[in-house]
Amino acid sequence: MTALRHPVRRLLAPLVVVLAVAGCAGTTDADNSTNRQPESRQTDGPGDSDSSGQMKDDISSAVKSIETYWTSFFEAQGGQFSPVKDVFPYDSPSDGNCGGEAFAQNNAFFCPSGDFIAYDEIFLSREYRDIGDAFVYYLFGHEYAHAEQAALGISHRLTIQHELQADCMAGAYLGDSVRAGSLEIEDGDIDELLDSLALVGDQPGVPWFAEGAHGSGEQRTQAFAAGYQGTSAGGSSLNTCFQTF
Numbered sequence: 001m002t003a004l005r006h007p008v009r010r011l012l013a014p015l016v017v018v019l020a021v022a023g024c025a026g027t028t029d030a031d032n033s034t035n036r037q038p039e040s041r042q043t044d045g046p047g048d049s050d051s052s053g054q055m056k057d058d059i060s061s062a063v064k065s066i067e068t069y070w071t072s073f074f075e076a077q078g079g080q081f082s083p084v085k086d087v088f089p090y091d092s093p094s095d096g097n098c099g100g101e102a103f104a105q106n107n108a109f110f111c112p113s114g115d116f117i118a119y120d121e122i123f124l125s126r127e128y129r130d131i132g133d134a135f136v137y138y139l140f141g142h143e144y145a146h147a148e149q150a151a152l153g154i155s156h157r158l159t160i161q162h163e164l165q166a167d168c169m170a171g172a173y174l175g176d177s178v179r180a181g182s183l184e185i186e187d188g189d190i191d192e193l194l195d196s197l198a199l200v201g202d203q204p205g206v207p208w209f210a211e212g213a214h215g216s217g218e219q220r221t222q223a224f225a226a227g228y229q230g231t232s233a234g235g236s237s238l239n240t241c242f243q244t245f
């Protein structure tokens, strides 16, 4: 996925088609983590520095394009966007806490009390390697959506509603940015996005009303797609997410 200046509306079609057949539920709990047992928490070996350098570049491009998106959204509402205080990696739970709760492994999250987004670097490196760069745009689009839910005073009775709305808002950010020509979808990115959503889906059997439920891979994919496609009425696709969830 790349930030550039060419509208590529035509690339939306594959997403619509693929969704018709998507259905595999993923495995997860906490915010955007995965239950997949990492083969090891080994940090990058020699020669992996290129990919971690590339990953860091992609993270800063993604965060920059997300903040640009939200800046224009708030301006259009006559309001002002304020970015989160910090976006940073951690390697172990002892690296910090959010409201007294230690950082979790294999996780990424927005911390309201500290106004920051933090991510387990080893977890992200592994998924970046296994899925691709689109995972970064989806993940930070989702976590930043939580920051904007807080900024807009949005809360939900059920965790699953809050999480699916954040997936929808991540889809809106990507869809609107592609339509506006500030992001380009490259070959394979649609599959990477679908793999990302399948990866973070709840384990089969997690009740939708459970505290911490996020939705199955299929539910998360449909929420993301609703935001990505937006409305024919025009305007920000975020409106779809605010009306639907």
Ligand SMILES: [Zn+2]
Pocket: 031, 032, 142, 143, 146, 163, 166
């Ligand atoms: Zn979330």
